[in-house]
Amino acid sequence: MVLIGAFQARHLLDRFAVGFGIYFTYMRKLARIFDVAKEAGVSPGTVSKVLNGTQRMAADTEARVWKAVSKLGYQANWHARILSTGRSEALGVVILDILNPHFTALVKGAGQVASNQGYTVLLADAEEDPGRELNLIQSLRARTDGLILAGSRLSDQQIASLHSPEQPIVTVGRRIPGVPSVTVDEYTASLQLTGHLVTQGCKRIVYLAGPPFWVNQERERGYQDALALAGLPSQVFKLTSPDLLGGEQASALLWTVQPFPDGVICYNDLVAIGLMASLKTLGVKVPQDVAVAAFGNHPLAAHLSPSLTHMEIPSRKLGELATGLLVELLKKPQEASHVQQYAVLRPRGSTQRPEVA
C-alpha cells in the first residue's frame, strides 16, 4: 500500500536550515537534544522550551541554545516528540489511485492547506493492496491525528465506526450520517450532463457506472431522472475498473446494445478517454456516431481529439476544503458538517453533434 503526505518542517528551525547538511557527513549519529544542552551548557528541558517557545528564557541563554542547535545541525527526533506530545500533527489521506489526476489534484490541494496549517499529510494509495484496506486505514490512523477518505471501498458502517472526536474522519465524495464530508452536487451535475446530451440530439444514451458508492449512485440517479424527464430509455453498464483500461474494455459492452448507442456518459474522464481510444480503433466516430461525455477535471480533456466534454469536478478545491474541515475538527470537536461544491459543464468536441452544430 502507498502512503502520501504533505510534510512540514518545524518552523522555528527554518532560519537555520541553510548549512545544516554539511554536518551530517561528519556525524556518526544525529545530534540529540541532550547534545545541544551540553553544548549550550543548559539542561535538555531548557533547550526544548527555547526551541518550542514554550517558556521564555533569558536572552543570552536563548542565544546560546540557538547557537548550539545551529552548530550541531540539530533536528528534533520526530517520533520522540510525537510520543511525548501525543499529537502527530499529521493528517492521513486515502485515495483510490495515485495515477488518477483527480486524486493527485485533490492531494495537491490537501497538501497545501495542511502545510499552511502546520500539518503533514500522509497519503495512502488504496489500490495498491485492495482487500487489506481496513488494515491500511487503521495503520494510517495510528500515525495521524485525523483522516480524509477520498476513495475508500469500506462500508458506510465501517467508516462511521472509525470516526471519533479524537480522531475525526472527513469523507470526500461520500455522504455518511454522522461523518463530516465534502461533496459535489453530483445529482445536479448528472442531470445537467445528461440534459446536455439530450440537447445534442442523442436518443440512446448509455451510462458507464463506476464503483457502487455515493458518487456513482448520485450520478446514476441524475442520469436516470434526466432521461425519464426526456422520455428516453436508459441503460447502465458496470465498468470493470474506473480508469483507462476500464474505458477501453467498455466498448465491447456497447455492441450489446442494438441499435448502437448515440451517447455515452462515463463515470470519469479516464474511462471516457479509454473508451474513445477503443472506439477509434473500431472505426466508430466521436461525436458523429456517438457522443461521449464524462465527469472529471483531467488537465488534458481540452487537448484531446476530439476534446472531451465533461462536468468539471473541482478536485483540488475538494482537497483544500476537506483539509480545512478536518483541521477545524481537530482544533475543536464539533457537529459533523457537510460542505457542498458544484460542478461546471464544459461542452467540448466530443458531444458536438453535426446535426445540431
Place this chain on the structure above:
Amino acid sequence: MVLIGAFQARHLLDRFAVGFGIYFTYMRKLARIFDVAKEAGVSPGTVSKVLNGTQRMAADTEARVWKAVSKLGYQANWHARILSTGRSEALGVVILDILNPHFTALVKGAGQVASNQGYTVLLADAEEDPGRELNLIQSLRARTDGLILAGSRLSDQQIASLHSPEQPIVTVGRRIPGVPSVTVDEYTASLQLTGHLVTQGCKRIVYLAGPPFWVNQERERGYQDALALAGLPSQVFKLTSPDLLGGEQASALLWTVQPFPDGVICYNDLVAIGLMASLKTLGVKVPQDVAVAAFGNHPLAAHLSPSLTHMEIPSRKLGELATGLLVELLKKPQEASHVQQYAVLRPRGSTQRPEVA
C-alpha cells in the same frame, strides 16, 4: 510541502484486521501493549515478543496474547516502536510535482516495491514549498531510513553530503559521484530523438530546456551532438517551468527565431502538450509547420491530436529500481552503484512530416 508514501501494516496483525474497527468507537484511548499484557495475564515484554516473533513462547501463551490483541483491537504505537528500535521502516521519496505523471508513475513503482519489502514510503512534493527544500529533505530524513531523490533542486554537493551508509540516498535521473543512482541513458535517448527529427526532414530544430540538472544536461548534449553530426544549427531556449504552463509560454520564444523552427524537442511531455495547445491557437500546424517531440511517458501521449512522439522514459521502472537499490543498501551498506535504463522511441503523429510520409 507535501509528503507521499507507501504504507504497510504490520504483517502479524493482518489476520486480525477484520472486525477491529468496531471497537474504536467504544474506546476512550487506544489500547497499549500494557493493556494487552494485563488482558492476557502476561508481561508487556512477552506480548512484544509474541507480536514480533522475536522469541517463541508456549503455544497457549501465544494464543492468549493473540486473543487479547484481537479483543482490544490493539495496534502498536508506531512512534513508540520506532523510537525504541531506531528504525522507521519508511523510505522517503522526493519528487518535483505530484501533478506530473512521470513522478506519480515513479511513486507507484516505488510504493509497490517498498510494500513488498515491508517498507512504507513517505513522499515529499518539493514544488509546494521551493526554497525550503533542504529543510524539507532533512525533516523527511529524520523520519525515514533512507531517501530517494527524484526531483530535487539541491546542489550535487549538498546531496553528496547528505548521503551516508546509515541513511543512504539514491538519486533518480541524476549522477553524483559517490551517490548511488538510477538513470536513463538520456544522452543516447536524445541522440535518437534528435536523429528522428532530422530523418523527418527538419532543418531548424529547437530544444526547450528544463531545470539545469543532469537529465537536462544529457538531453541537451545529445541534442547538440546529433545536430552537429547532421551539420544543422542548434538553438536552446530555457523554459520558465517544465510543465503545461511552461510549454504554453514557450511558443512565444519560438517566434524570436527567424525563420520559424520546423522542429522542437521538449524537455518533457507536459511541455510538448502545452506547446502544441498554444501553437494550435496561433494557427501553427503540427507536424506540417513544425514537428514536436519530447521525453516522457505520459499515458495520453497516444491519445492526443496529433499524437505525441516521444522517447518513452520508464518512470515506473525507475521507481522500482531505485527502491530496490535503496533497500539493498539498507540491508547491507556497500559501494555506490549506478543502474541504467534505456528509453524507447515512440514515433507518432506529431513528427510525421507530410513530405516524408
Place this chain on the structure above:
DNA sequence: TCCGCTTTAGAAAACGCTTTCCTAATACAA
C-alpha cells in the same frame, strides 16, 4: 535590611514500545 513575588532553569516523570539480561521452572540424561 528583609520579605514576598516574579523570572529563570533544572530534575524527573511520563509517552509506549523493544530488548537485554536473568531467574525460575521444566525436561532430560545419567
Place this chain on the structure above:
DNA sequence: TTGTATTAGGAAAGCGTTTTCTAAAGCGGA
C-alpha cells in the same frame, strides 16, 4: 534421584522528547 541443559517469561533499562513541579535567584517595595 540428582545434576545439568534448556526453555518460558518477567524486570527493567533504554529510545529522545515534552512538561510539570520546584528551587534558586533577582527584584521592588516597605
